[in-house]
Amino acid sequence: MTVLDSKIPAGPLQDKWQNWLDAHTLVGPRNRAGKNVIVIGTGLAGASCAASLGAQGFKVKSFCFQDSPRRAHSIAAQGGINAAKDYANEGDSAHRLFKDTIKGGDFRSREANVMRLAQLSENIIDQAVAQGVPFNREYSGALATRSFGGVLVQRTFYTRGQTGQQLLLGAYSALEHQVAAGNIEVFNRHEMQDVVIVDGEARGVIVRNLITGEIERHAADAVVLASGGYTNVYYLSTNAMGSNVTATWRAHKRGAFFANPCYTQIHPTCIPQSGEYQSKLTLMSESLRNDGRIWVPRKSGDDRPPAEVPEAERYYFLEERYPAFGNLAPRDIASRAAKVVCDDGLGVGGTGRGVFLDFRDAIGAQGKDAIERKYGNLFEMYSRITGDNPYETPMMIYPAPHYAMGGLWVDYELQTTIPGLFAIGEANFSDHGANRLGASALMQCLADGYFVAPHTVTNHLAKNHDEVSTSDSAFDEVESDVRGHIQKLMDVGGGTSAQAFHREMGHVMLDKCGMSRTAEGLDEALTDMRKIKAEFWSDLRVDPGDEEFNQSLEYANRVSDFLELGELMIHDARRREESCGGHFREEHQTDDGEALRDDDHFAKVTAWEFGGDDPVPHDEALVFDDVKLATRSYK
Amino acid sequence: MKFTLEIWRQFDGSDENDKGRFETFQVEDIDPDASLLEVLDQLNERLSREKQRNIAFDSDCREGICGACSLVIDGTPHGPQQVTSCQTYMRDFIDGQTITIEPYRANTFPVIRDLAVDRGALDRVIQAGGYISTTTGPQPDPNAMPVSPEVQEQAMDAAICIGCGACVAACPNGAAMLFTGAKVTHLNVLPQGQPERQDRVIGMVEQMDAEGFGGCTNYGECSRVCPQEISIDVIGMLNREYRKAKLTKKSKPDKAMTTQ
Known part of the structure; x- marks a missing residue:
């Protein structure tokens, strides 16, 4: 059995990140232009990460399926972003933000990651203001703050009700600045289909050019997935129409473990x-x-x-x-x-x-x-x-x-179980435990993108990598798999659109693996999902022409992955015999209907190894040194 | 409700020189609270069942903020309601009416297929100066540089642009001056934007011209269709900033001197 190594640095909790920074390996300024990084997704995490790596002098290729990087769905976040600046003089601190986030996540997140997040929160606000993000101001000209769910202080910064839009446009402008500087190349209307692994390390991706339908190969020294969350598995959600799980799911099928998929936020x-x-x-x-x-x-x-x-x-x-x-x-x-x-x-x-x-x-x-x-x-x-x-x-x-707390398993360096493959923002599982507090998503995405991944990816780039060419046989094999999958979708030849299947599976997932779950319902859901999957593969209709602009093919391709992810969510919800945060099992509740955790057996992360119909769970125990495990009470 | 939809089809076959044409579709049993894009979804589901090619169109967030949707509805970009295409609901129309749906019409936005167009030119205008050239790293505490709420509001009123390009599609000259003016206003009124104030406006205006966008002759159509209701004042600001920059800009110091 694999032992998951979270690589949490030694030392007191509040010093861990600094200790890590002090010890990591650097790449000299003159060597950076020779290192290539692929970043998938241009939301808050992806845009900020690409911009930061570009500004350091690395060569970055940035991919998004939308027609412009500015359209990524981070743009729709409304309320605000948390930072422990204590401008309101309430005695707030990084430690309080850390504790609120751990408690808010129902004690199912990693202490070290959350502490780092809380510590970096202040830098994010400073960074955004320097980029021209017009946060609301008081009459004095000082930044305004307000309160959000689950906390007793006013630490949320906002730009009217469009905070995500303004923060994303800040990150997008930083990205475009680096495009102008020649450090980033943007590939819009390109969707990642698979990751290419050479000698055990992620060395490239296969993407589909959505306008021409061409299948393209791109090689790099590291690949960063910032492709967002998967709540469109429920069909109706607050996500954008195009939000999908394909990038992370295909990486999962290549060996990246998928952690806590049952933690979804309604x-x-x-x-x-x-x-x-x-x-x-x-x-x-x-x-x-x-x-x-x-x-x-x-x-x-x-x-x-x-x-x-x-x-x-x-x-x-x-x-x-x-x-x-x-x-x-x-x-x-x-x-x-x-x-x-x-x-x-x-x-x-x-x-x-x-x-x-x-x-x-x-x-x-x-x-x-x-x-x-x-x-x-x-x-x-x-x-x-x-x-x-x-x-x-x-x-x-x-x-x-609304939001997926689960995602690809990553260690403290935000690296997945595939070396050289990183996952940041909503695409990873790391910081929110079983429930995310309001105004914490923007914070996590930007902390990962501006301040964590640029250093941890550098640490990986500092290793000596052999040149890899897109004519390597590994690229041949993965490209052939990608083409095979697309051909399979084209060949079904039925009469039902992908949207109809998506709607049907969404009903099942919301009803039986949504706000509350039972063992019996989950077992039924698994049967239902397998039935829908079988129908999908026998009655799907996709417009002809895979080498052209074909939105019905794009949609079908995404739904084929949601169908598989849904099953994994059901397995995960079935195995977690407790209620915690967004995962509520009716069998496990207190007399007055509150969630009942089982810390003795489930104070752990479940990271799933791909196994088709029989996925393999691996556990990472969660250790709490700073906060005391307690029943979460907001009474 | 029921409607007749006249929908633009182009490049939906193998003809590279397809000049495009309208196709007519009847839709029935439409809920008044459905959005126009949801009616297109339903129509596409029906076309799939009939083994006909789906209608291509762009949309993503469907809540009026990402700027992806880009239809010309009954002759007006985003339709008569001054909201995004995705926020156009069927209750806004008269039962039984004919609705015409076209892609944005602008030389700078070539049609990809049917109703989907390429708006990459707008990204390139941003690349020419629509940012503050800061990089990631330690920054001053924001409260060390107070910004009055009036200035913040002025910046925000321009910064809310969603980059949908309706202003370009509405302008008889195909100008992108509302889009560019909004970004220049947002950054040039803020204290952080001052050092690059002149380079920004010159770079963005020159890129606008290079892309083939037209000039403003005060039709005001841009502001009238803008779903974010961005004021045409930003074009006045753009013109003033540009003139001032061209008249007073000093040549840049040698880059080598500033970076060594």
Whole structure:
């Protein structure tokens, strides 16, 4: 059995990263132009990593499937980014941010990684401001902060409700700066199909040019996957239409272990689904929970307009169940609470799967103008999508799949089990444990991309690598596999679009491997998924022509991987006989319905080795020296 | 609801000189809360069942922020609502009406297939100066350089550009001045943007010209279709910045002297 070596440096927790930096191997400035790095994805992690490596003088090839690197889905993050700067003078510190993140993740993340993340958080804000990211400011001209779910301090920095957009455009501008400087070459509308391994190390990729359909080979000294998360496995999610698991899944099939795939985050504040035709769900920033109060009528079937429901007949279920954190309870807890009240028949809206998010009291106390300044664009967006005016009537919200805490297993250096293959941002599993706190994704992606991977990748590049050519036989073999897979998709010759299969599998995954799971449901889900997979491979319809612009082929290719990933998620959820964070097994709950962890058996990471129908689990024990394992309570 | 869709098809066969044409599709049982792109999804599912080639179009986030979607709807980029194509809902149309759907029409945005176009020229304009030339590493504490909320708001009002290119498609001259003006305004009003203020505007304007974008003659169509409602004032700012830079810019010190 493989022993997973997390390579956590020695020394006191707060010194580990500095110790690592002091000891790692460098590449001299004059040798850097001879080292090549491939970065897959141009979101916050990928763009910042490519820009940072380029600025150091390495030669970088950056790939994205979108028509421009600026479109990566980090752009849609709304609320903010955490940093332990303590500008609000609340006694905040890196150690507090670390502790909040470990607790928020339900004690299922690595202490050393999370501490590094917390320590780097301050640098990210400084870096972004230097790039011209226009964070909101106080009248004094100082940076403004606000509060987010799961914490008791105001450490979240924001640019209105478009923080992801502005941070991504900052990273994108740094990337384009390096393109102009000749250090980065961008390949847009190119999708990674597979990773090429030579002598045990990742030395290149096979990509498909989405415009011409050409299959291309690219060689490098290191490959960085920054290809994002996989919640589109649920079909309807807050992800973009193109968000997919292909890059990480294909790497998994080549030997990279996939960790904790069952940890997915269902975000509490999204616009409820309105019909079967719907192609995606839209998130409303969690920051709204600072001023909005969440409630349902106490009586089932109460169809009075919300404004007419008297105070005594409103069930503010988060405030009642979690008085200390109230509406700012962490995401997994808030989502499950909404599901429970809807399961009890108290849900509102056409489908009964919705709860109110009400700004009446905040508008009364602070005035409409103040609310508009904070959330104007979110209110506008809500009213654009639903046709309702949230200044006058409460929003309706319901949880939706949003973020993947699981991902490729990486060590402290963000290196996967394949040497030379790194995974950063949402594509890896490392920092959020079983649940991610709000405003932590932007932080992790940028910490990985600006400040961690540029050094750990350098450390790998400093080793002597033989020249590798794209005519190496390893490239022949992988390219032939890629072509074979595409041909197989083209050859099915059925009459059903990939989207129809995607929708069908999404129903199964959400129903049986979503917000709550049971052993029985998971077993059924596995059978259902295998059935859908078999139908996919017998009745798929793809437009003819693989050597041209063919969006139906792109889609089918991605769905073929989601079908396989879904099975692994089910295996993982089945094996983890406990409830923790986003993974709630109904068999494991307390008397009042809270998640019940089993630290004796499951204080560990499960990293799966690819094995087709029989994947092989490997465990990495989680050791807690600094924080004490405790029942997570927000009451 | 039901609609007649007149959809532009081009380069959907092997003819490299395909001049394109409209094809007509009837769609029925449409939910008023469905978006126009979701209707295209449904139509594509039907085309798959009928073993017909799907209609190609770009979209990604479907919440109005990534800028990928790029349809001309009833003659207007993104349609009459001044929102992105993906935020156009069927309730915005009249039951039974005919809706015309075309790709962006601009020489600088060549059609790839059907409704999908190549907007790489906009990335190249950014490469010519749409950034602050800082690199990753220790930076000053942001509060050491206060920025008044008014300046922050002015920068942010321009920085929200999603790079969709609707402004170019709407402009009778095919100008990209709203796009470029937005980036120049965002960076040139901030204290961090001052050192490169002149190089930035000159570089970006010259790249705009090199790509073949036209010039502004004050039609104002760009701002009228902009889903982010970016004000045409950014074009005034772009012109002022450009003139000032051309008149007052001192030649750069020798690069060797600054880097050694």
